[in-house]
Amino acid sequence: MASLLIIVIFIIVIFIVVLWRRTKRLEKMLWEIKLSLPLKGSPAGAASKETVNQGPIKEKPQSPAEMPHRILTVREKSEETPVLHERPMKLQVEAEPVTTKLRRELWIKIERQFIENWTGIVGAMVMVMGVSFLGIYAALKLKPFYRFIMIALFSGFLFASYLFLRMRSIWLKVASWVRSSSGAILLFACLGAGSIEGLKWIHDPIYVLMLLSAGIAVNLYFGFAGKTQVFASLHVILSLVAIGIAPQSVVTLIITGIVALIGVIMTYRDRWEHHLLVTLTAFIVFQFIWYFSQGLSPSTISLSQKLAGIFVTAAIGITACLVHYRKLYAIQKLELLPFIAHLINWMYMATGFILYSTGSKWNTIILGCAAAAAVILSRYARRLQIRWLFITDSLVAQSIAIFALYTLCRWNVDWFLIIAMIYIEIFLFLAIMTIEKEIPLRRVGACLHYLSGLAVIIAAIAYLDYDNIPVVITNSVILSIIIIIESLFHFYSTKHAVDDTIDFTYSQQTEKTFSLSVGGIIISLFLLTFFAYILQYSWAGSAIAAIGVLFIFCRQKFQSNGLAAGLLIFLIGVHIMSWRHTYTRLWADIGGIAIYNLPIFAISLAGVAFSYLKDLKRYIRWPCIYIFTAHLIFFSYFITVTISPYLPGVLWIIMSVLYLQVSIYLKERSRDDEEKGEPHRFILHAGCVLVLLFIIRHIAVHMQPGPYIGFLKVRLIIEIFALLVLSYWALAKLPEIKGNDVIWKIHPLSWEVFLSFFVFTIALEVPTKWHPLAWMLLGLAIFFAGIKFSDRLSRFRLYSILLYWASCFHVAFISGSDPTPSIKLKDQTWVAAVMAQVFQFFYMIVCYRQKGLYGIDFPLSFTPFRKLIVQMQKRQTIWIYYPFFITVAFFLFWTFDKSVLTLLWVMESFSIFILSIILKESHFRYVSMATLSGCLVRLVFFDLAKSGTITRAIVFLGVGLIMLLMNVLYNKYRDRFDKS
Numbered sequence: 001m002a003s004l005l006i007i008v009i010f011i012i013v014i015f016i017v018v019l020w021r022r023t024k025r026l027e028k029m030l031w032e033i034k035l036s037l038p039l040k041g042s043p044a045g046a047a048s049k050e051t052v053n054q055g056p057i058k059e060k061p062q063s064p065a066e067m068p069h070r071i072l073t074v075r076e077k078s079e080e081t082p083v084l085h086e087r088p089m090k091l092q093v094e095a096e097p098v099t100t101k102l103r104r105e106l107w108i109k110i111e112r113q114f115i116e117n118w119t120g121i122v123g124a125m126v127m128v129m130g131v132s133f134l135g136i137y138a139a140l141k142l143k144p145f146y147r148f149i150m151i152a153l154f155s156g157f158l159f160a161s162y163l164f165l166r167m168r169s170i171w172l173k174v175a176s177w178v179r180s181s182s183g184a185i186l187l188f189a190c191l192g193a194g195s196i197e198g199l200k201w202i203h204d205p206i207y208v209l210m211l212l213s214a215g216i217a218v219n220l221y222f223g224f225a226g227k228t229q230v231f232a233s234l235h236v237i238l239s240l241v242a243i244g245i246a247p248q249s250v251v252t253l254i255i256t257g258i259v260a261l262i263g264v265i266m267t268y269r270d271r272w273e274h275h276l277l278v279t280l281t282a283f284i285v286f287q288f289i290w291y292f293s294q295g296l297s298p299s300t301i302s303l304s305q306k307l308a309g310i311f312v313t314a315a316i317g318i319t320a321c322l323v324h325y326r327k328l329y330a331i332q333k334l335e336l337l338p339f340i341a342h343l344i345n346w347m348y349m350a351t352g353f354i355l356y357s358t359g360s361k362w363n364t365i366i367l368g369c370a371a372a373a374a375v376i377l378s379r380y381a382r383r384l385q386i387r388w389l390f391i392t393d394s395l396v397a398q399s400i401a402i403f404a405l406y407t408l409c410r411w412n413v414d415w416f417l418i419i420a421m422i423y424i425e426i427f428l429f430l431a432i433m434t435i436e437k438e439i440p441l442r443r444v445g446a447c448l449h450y451l452s453g454l455a456v457i458i459a460a461i462a463y464l465d466y467d468n469i470p471v472v473i474t475n476s477v478i479l480s481i482i483i484i485i486e487s488l489f490h491f492y493s494t495k496h497a498v499d500d501t502i503d504f505t506y507s508q509q510t511e512k513t514f515s516l517s518v519g520g521i522i523i524s525l526f527l528l529t530f531f532a533y534i535l536q537y538s539w540a541g542s543a544i545a546a547i548g549v550l551f552i553f554c555r556q557k558f559q560s561n562g563l564a565a566g567l568l569i570f571l572i573g574v575h576i577m578s579w580r581h582t583y584t585r586l587w588a589d590i591g592g593i594a595i596y597n598l599p600i601f602a603i604s605l606a607g608v609a610f611s612y613l614k615d616l617k618r619y620i621r622w623p624c625i626y627i628f629t630a631h632l633i634f635f636s637y638f639i640t641v642t643i644s645p646y647l648p649g650v651l652w653i654i655m656s657v658l659y660l661q662v663s664i665y666l667k668e669r670s671r672d673d674e675e676k677g678e679p680h681r682f683i684l685h686a687g688c689v690l691v692l693l694f695i696i697r698h699i700a701v702h703m704q705p706g707p708y709i710g711f712l713k714v715r716l717i718i719e720i721f722a723l724l725v726l727s728y729w730a731l732a733k734l735p736e737i738k739g740n741d742v743i744w745k746i747h748p749l750s751w752e753v754f755l756s757f758f759v760f761t762i763a764l765e766v767p768t769k770w771h772p773l774a775w776m777l778l779g780l781a782i783f784f785a786g787i788k789f790s791d792r793l794s795r796f797r798l799y800s801i802l803l804y805w806a807s808c809f810h811v812a813f814i815s816g817s818d819p820t821p822s823i824k825l826k827d828q829t830w831v832a833a834v835m836a837q838v839f840q841f842f843y844m845i846v847c848y849r850q851k852g853l854y855g856i857d858f859p860l861s862f863t864p865f866r867k868l869i870v871q872m873q874k875r876q877t878i879w880i881y882y883p884f885f886i887t888v889a890f891f892l893f894w895t896f897d898k899s900v901l902t903l904l905w906v907m908e909s910f911s912i913f914i915l916s917i918i919l920k921e922s923h924f925r926y927v928s929m930a931t932l933s934g935c936l937v938r939l940v941f942f943d944l945a946k947s948g949t950i951t952r953a954i955v956f957l958g959v960g961l962i963m964l965l966m967n968v969l970y971n972k973y974r975d976r977f978d979k980s
Helices: 003-034 044-053 098-138 144-165 170-195 205-225 227-245 250-269 273-293 303-324 334-357 363-383 388-413 417-436 441-464 469-495 518-534 540-558 561-585 590-609 624-639 647-669 679-702 714-731 742-765 770-788 796-815 829-848 863-874 875-895 901-919 920-944 949-972 975-980
Strands: 072-073 091-092 501-506 516-517
Touching: 003 363, 091 273, 098 205, 144 170, 144 250, 170 227, 205 250, 205 920, 227 273, 227 949, 250 273, 273 501, 303 334, 303 363, 334 388, 334 714, 334 949, 363 875, 388 417, 388 441, 388 561, 417 441, 441 469, 441 518, 441 829, 441 863, 469 516, 469 518, 469 540, 469 561, 516 518, 516 561, 518 540, 518 561, 540 975, 561 624, 561 829, 590 624, 624 647, 679 742, 714 742, 742 770, 742 796, 770 796, 770 829, 796 829, 829 875, 863 975, 875 901, 875 920, 901 920, 901 949, 920 949, 949 975
Parallel strands: none
Antiparallel strands: 072 091, 501 516
16 A cells, blocks of 8 residues: 555656746746737837847747648838838748657646646555545544544545535635545445444445445446546446455356446447546456356366356346437448447456356357347448448348357257358358448458358268268258359359459469459359269269350450469369269269260360450460360270270370361461460460370380280380371471460471480380491481481581491490300391491491581570581581491400401591591591501510410411501601691
């Protein structure tokens, strides 16, 4: 108690210091204003002259609204002498900054509130504390009853002082606070008579409550008589505090309710929002104190306590709710304080009902009636033109209605049905707000509508059980009804252009900004959920196809962009679900697969036909083309894979030709079809995907050893057929197009695909020992093709060099090291190697003569290839001849006996020397000399030691003759070497 008194005194001292500083500042400002005014009796001209000489005049600061920026003109005039030069003088008026003025006004408001209200409140509190100290002191001298009489007499003395002071207007405010102090002291005395030790002299609870009620009644009267929110709030709080200190029971709860009800009724005098907030907050705080101080819980609270709590909560909440339904609040603009007070009242009322909830299933009916009453009140508020109140109570009614439907679980109603009913209720709210054109409420309703729709979808998926047929049928019917309702509302909103409140804007920088409705996406999710419920039936494909085609047609008619996006999701989802169902339930049942999946093609075909978007002014066909192709791929796979694992790939590559032809046909038929969605482009893309899928499946599946048809492998037949198809792709002439379509530009690279598959086929089907010969034959073929069709296939010459290198590598490092000899000539590895080297030599000559590395071009700009070609052109002989020389050297090493190897290498060195003379390339001579030197070293250190006599003689004679011949040729053609 003493600490509280010290705090109050400290606050008062601080307030006095602040007031003193504020007074000094006001005196200073007043003095400056007096100095700026002209003295009495001074001539006007002198005053004007003095003002002009002193420079700009600073006038009294005014608000910007009262004083706009002005320029005052003062002319000097004199009665005695004429004015020779009359110059207008501009007086600058300095306006006070707006922030400074607002800060000053706020401080003045706080100061006034403190002086007028809080000083009185603190004074009353200090006086009650003084009386309590007096009572404690009197406890040592008097009995409790006499102490009560003493405090009551002191209260009466203060009330008499109030009656005396109120007769003078100057003391009227002080008189009001004296009266409030007397009421507070009397309430303290009544409370102490039955609840405070030292003052307690009544022991019967009934009489204690009667006396306390009398003190409360006096306080409430004083609060009402005060005619201000401060006095009313003060006495209500004092009354509630007094009841809170008293022993708690149902009676105290009812008395508290009466006190709070009277406090709320006081607000009907005027717009007392502060008092309403204080009263409601104090009452809800008391409810929590009353509830938890008795240790109550949902399991221990009695029915009488629940009913009493519900009764007082409803009485106060309804009374407080009706406060704002008066013409006094008839204004269209939202007022923040009344809105907060009204909203907090609903929150407190809901909190109270939850606190005293009985858990009865009949609460559903009560809550339904409450929601209906809130709707009626909101309509009444709109009739009174209190718009913010109409919006608030409409939302409150919606919340109560949702909660009422939630309590249907107490009636053992299925949860999915409850969520569906909540969805229907929210939809009705949204529809009504749409018809009435209540935009804010419609936006809120739209958000709730979509959230409830998602809740329905989640609940439907959670309760999906194919074994429970009745539930599946019931939920399917409910989903059908919801889809019909959602679709009709969406089409209505789109047609009447009222869907802007539920749409968000999706911008395409390259095209045009258009709205994308969330409703269309929700519809697609409902359709997918419905399809999940009927998925197991054989007619599900036909049913969902009919529904999908209908919605695609309606989308085109109503031009709903949101539904377009939703139907794209629907298409993808339907196809994925059908593929999964086919794989898990219909495997190997060709008839069932066809019955189930064939109708689904109609959805994507309808999407291709009815894909015009008015906002973009063009058809958007590519999604449905891709989806159709994907479904065709899976459908053909499921139909044919059980017959033969080779059939899906063959069907895919056949379909690729059909796609190619359709693409060419559409392009030739319509030269300028950008508005029509350019279907030829995307059909060509799909055809390329089919080719790619065939190649992947061929590598993954067809490479395994398979059956034969006659003497031919099935795999080889497929490869030959694929080569024919790929050649058809490569030879196809595509019409020219505008734009930068990548697939259209890289179509010439179909030859690369054909060539790569050809090489793969050779590697797979030709025996390994014959690979170098096959590479050389293929290399020569494409080399001559590159020469013949240099305008289109010049790059083939580069690919031929790659095959030439592959053949050389194979002969040098694979063929010569084959450890599997055979008595049959055709199975000898060296036979294929020799034949390959013959063709290598022929290719080397032809490539050098035809300048195979010059004039090579690519359909696209491949920078790395171009750099490689430039380097190869600079040293063409190195890239062409040296691989062959290395191949021959290694072939000789692996094939012939070591005793004659030196002679063979010397012969190869001599050949290189002859080549240097013909080509006039010095590096060949250097290589031949280096090779010859190595052979001489081998001749001395190897052949002399390990060769036989005859062999040694032959080798030495051969090497000597070749070296002499090289010497003769060198001397004869020395001039060529000098020129080189």
